[in-house]
Amino acid sequence: MSVAFAIEPLAEDALLLRFGDGIDATINARVHAAAHSLRAVNLPGIIDIAPAYATLLVRFDASGRGGDALSEAITRALCRRFRGSDELTAAVSGNPAAQGVEIPVCYDGEFGQDLEAVAEYARLSHGEVIARHTAAEYTVAMLGFAPGFPYLLGLDAALHVPRRADPRTRVPAGSVAIGGAQTGIYPRELPGGWNLIGRTPLALFDPDRDPPCLLAPGDRVRFRAIDADEFAQHAERRA
């Protein structure tokens, strides 16, 4: 029995390991399990192992072996480790690289500019939106869009709210936002079309820190509601 994935060539120096097509927690868990085991076997010449929702990008030094030879090595490595895709999924719970991170969020006033619109769309009160957003456990499906921007899986279905019709040219750093079925956090001031429901005082990305990103792919995230005073205290500690 082989591991359920396909390898697609992307460029002379890049392969895409495909575990599925959509946004799905089980498929994404397989991506992280495969990423973790490929890091562990440490195949020579590999530059990047970058998870996305349903695919894993493997970039390598094309001056060494070609993509075909690397594909075989990757398949051998993953098949040796996981006899079937169920084991790939099961391996996630034991993935020592995944950490649990609590992220304080202030949902008050200007920090949650679109909280009212989200509540209205979801037909919930402010308090219920916050309660549902803080109750769930999320998984970092992938980082992208900007350095350290986490795409989080696990948003309560009641909070699935479409993106804004008119994207903002400036979304403040730390903004916690909802875009359709996804929730994420803007690591720095960026343009964006997601609904802003709160803001965290934590730095999602700091190039001078090791590791530079607060969150890594596969990490588990919970949000904790804080008031404006606690936000200010956090912000002061950072300054």
Added chain:
Amino acid sequence: MTIEVLKPGLLTTLQDIGRLGFAHLGIGRAGAFDEPALCIANALCGNPHDACTLEVTLLGPTLRFNAAARVAVAGAPLPLRIDGLERPMWAPVHVPAGATLELGAMRSGCRSYLAVRGGFDAAPVLGSRSMDVNAGLGPNGGRPLRAGDALQMRSAPQPGSGSVPRTDWRIRQNAGESEPDPISKWRLDPRPWFRGDTNQPLRLLPGKHLDRLTPTSRNALFSEPFVMHANSNRVGVRLVGPALAWMSPIEMVSEGCGPGLLQLPPSGEPIAFGPECPVSGGYPRIGQIAAVDIPRLAQMRPGDALRFTPCSFDDALDALRERERALDALTANIAARLAHELHRPQRGPR
């Protein structure tokens, strides 16, 4: 060892070969768009191939050197003047202490690389001195040069790369300041490394959704020209050409990608990704520009026309390896020539 920026040029950034190994954190590579030109400019200064250079765009900067330096410029043709005196590109050039170096407007192409002996210095950010303007990452937060900026030169070749033979370098002192370049009497033939003509098509590897284009669109993709839109940069090159359409709508979620990816957003106008592209993208994928042709994409300017020709992964890899061999041979040749000149007996004073 500082260099003062008198005029910044149109878009001038520090670039080396980029930031590798951080794609899983959403951090892209950046780095020189025309990598062979970066390598050659470095080789002409006796630097490792990956030393930090200035990437200049369309119109170059004016810089004042407070210390003598060895420099070289490779890439798109532009006037290089030192204290008003025209000097050659594709050659090692001496800059006396206090001199002003001026890079003018490019006659064709879009990007050139100014290397200084030892490389430009700045604290590396995540392993690279490349400025990622789009991500706001790198020296000075990825901000392009401004008038009044001070650049630092490293005093010795940067360690860490064995690709260029190390030579015991001393810039020969020349008593007569009237002769600004006492070292080289030669320059490289730029032709294999810079082609001004855009008639030769870019090789395109098949993308995941290539066979989902309508037959008319696929035919047009490989037979009609595309024109580079002015709204293009190091993130992506926008192309305007024949209308391209899918046989049926394609739904996809974000997947990993890199420079050279040719996507088709709903606008129907393809975007070819450059070095500051995001690490993932959610638009359907027409193809991947062969790595060996990315320098030619880098040298396109708004209004230039380009064509695509289909290419297999094997052919693209063969072409890339052939280019790497040629580049290695060239840089070794340059190193040997520089070493030979250094050990030549010095002439007496005239």
